[in-house]
Amino acid sequence: MKVDLRNVNWRKNKKTLLDRINWQVKTGEHWAILGLNGSGKTSLLKLITGFEWATDGQVTVLDQKFGQTNIHELRKRIGWVSTALDERFATRATDTVLEVVLSGKFASVGIYEEVQESLIDEALELLKQLKMEHFAHATFQHLSQGEKRRTMIARALIVKPELLILDEPCNGLDVYIREQLLETIEEITQLETAPTILYVTHHLEEIVPSISHVLLLHNGQIVAKGNKGEMLNEHNLSQTFQLPVTLQWNYDRPWLQIKK
Numbered sequence: 001m002k003v004d005l006r007n008v009n010w011r012k013n014k015k016t017l018l019d020r021i022n023w024q025v026k027t028g029e030h031w032a033i034l035g036l037n038g039s040g041k042t043s044l045l046k047l048i049t050g051f052e053w054a055t056d057g058q059v060t061v062l063d064q065k066f067g068q069t070n071i072h073e074l075r076k077r078i079g080w081v082s083t084a085l086d087e088r089f090a091t092r093a094t095d096t097v098l099e100v101v102l103s104g105k106f107a108s109v110g111i112y113e114e115v116q117e118s119l120i121d122e123a124l125e126l127l128k129q130l131k132m133e134h135f136a137h138a139t140f141q142h143l144s145q146g147e148k149r150r151t152m153i154a155r156a157l158i159v160k161p162e163l164l165i166l167d168e169p170c171n172g173l174d175v176y177i178r179e180q181l182l183e184t185i186e187e188i189t190q191l192e193t194a195p196t197i198l199y200v201t202h203h204l205e206e207i208v209p210s211i212s213h214v215l216l217l218h219n220g221q222i223v224a225k226g227n228k229g230e231m232l233n234e235h236n237l238s239q240t241f242q243l244p245v246t247l248q249w250n251y252d253r254p255w256l257q258i259k260k
C-alpha cells in the first residue's frame with residue numbers, strides 16, 4: 001500500500017480542514033485529486049508528506065506508520081513538484097538546469113558537493129526523457145515556465161521516488177506545452193521505476209489515460225473515491241464543483257461543461 005489514511009481528521013484553529021478521510025492508494029494505481037479552491041487538497045498532501053500532523057486517525061505512507069517512523073527519511077522516497085514551490089525555488093542566478101536536477105539528490109539547491117560521474121549520467125538521461133537534454137547547461141532562471149516545470153520533475157525523479165506528487169503541474173502553461181507535459185507524465189508511468197502518481201488539478205481534462213483513480217473533495221470531505229470510470233459522473237462532479245455540469249469522454253479523457 002502506498003498511502004493508507006484511516007479515519008483521519010485535521011482541525012486547525014477550530015476549523016475542520018479534513019473530515020473523516022479514509023483513503024487507500026495501492027501499488028500500480030495513479031490518482032487524480034480534484035476539488036474547488038479550499039477543498040483540502042493541499043492539506044491532504046501536507047499530511048501525507050508529514051509537514052502537518054493529523055488531529056486524529058492513522059496516516060501510513062509507503063508502509064511507514066506515522067508516529068513510528070522517521071519522516072525525514074520517508075520524505076526522501078517522495079517527490080513533490082508544485083507550482084508554488086517552483087516560484088519560491090531560489091536558485092543561484094548561475095545555476096544550470098543540470099545543477100538544479102542534481103540538487104534533488106542533496107535536498108538543497110546548489111551543488112557544493114563533489115558529484116559522481118554516474119549521477120551526472122543519470123541526470124542527463126532524465127533530462128533526455130523529459131525532452132530537456134538541449135537545456136542541460138542552460139541557466140535555469142532563464143527558462144520558460146514549461147521548461148522549468150520539466151526541470152523540476154526531473155529533479156524530483158532523480159531520487160527515484162516511490163511516490164510522486166504533482167501539484168497542479170500544468171498551471172500557467174499554454175495548451176501546446178500542457179499537452180507535451182501530459183504526454184511526459186504518461187511516459188513516466190511507463191518507466192520501469194515508475195512512481196505512484198498523485199496528481200492534483202482543477203482541470204478534469206488533465207486526467208490522462210494512465211491516471212486510473214480519482215479522489216473528489218469538497219469542504220474537507222470525500223465526495224467520491226475510486227476507479228475514474230465509475231467515479232467521474234455528473235452527480236459526483238456537480239457535488240464536487242458545486243455547479244451543475246455535464247461530462248464527456250473524448251480520446252479517453254474526461255471533459256467538463258457547465259450546464260446552462
Ligand SMILES: Nc1ncnc2c1ncn2[C@@H]1O[C@H](COP(=O)(O)OP(=O)(O)OP(=O)(O)O)[C@@H](O)[C@H]1O
Pocket residue numbers: 012013015017035036037038039040041042043044
Ligand atoms: N495551517 C492552516 N491553518 C488554518 N487554516 C488552514 C491552514 N491550511 C489551510 N487552511 C484552510 O483550509 C482550507 C483548505 O485549504 P487547502 O489549501 O488544503 O485547499 P486546496 O484544496 O489545496 O485549495 P487550492 O485549490 O486553492 O490550492 C482552506 O479554507 C484554508 O484556508
